[in-house]
Amino acid sequence: MTTIQWEVSREELAELLAYPRRKMRDNMDVRFCPHAAFYNPVDERCIYCHQDMECKWLNHNDELVSIEDKSDEDIKRELTKAMDYVEAQLTAAHLNRRACTCDNCNWLNRVRKVLAVAR
Numbered sequence: 001m002t003t004i005q006w007e008v009s010r011e012e013l014a015e016l017l018a019y020p021r022r023k024m025r026d027n028m029d030v031r032f033c034p035h036a037a038f039y040n041p042v043d044e045r046c047i048y049c050h051q052d053m054e055c056k057w058l059n060h061n062d063e064l065v066s067i068e069d070k071s072d073e074d075i076k077r078e079l080t081k082a083m084d085y086v087e088a089q090l091t092a093a094h095l096n097r098r099a100c101t102c103d104n105c106n107w108l109n110r111v112r113k114v115l116a117v118a119r
Contacts, residue, residue: 008114013075014067016114019107020082021061023089024054057081076115083111 008016028051030037039055040046046055061078070078086104 010067013079013114016079016107016111017061017067017082018063019103020085021058021063023086024058027089028054054085057085079111079115083108083115 025037028037030051033049033051034045035043037051037055037058039052039059046052049055057078061082067075086108090104
């Protein structure tokens, strides 16, 4: 297992994970969720739920999960999944903008830089 040389602190990595966490929670409809958005891998309602990806990601990246307990590869994988999620929220017209400074694009640019230098 290789160790990634991060150019940012663990606190900054935790901050980067907080943005997609807020976006996912804001976009999820959990009014009828029997587990209050805590993924249960043995419940068929969770297995076949349309929000299972978000629930799984949120449970792996909850504020209570210590970032120090995550391996470098776990952090890299979770940031990549979060990038995919945030990018999927953008419209086609939005993706064509070259110098957008919205929260989504600012976050995506920060994560891309972090992942590009993470070796």
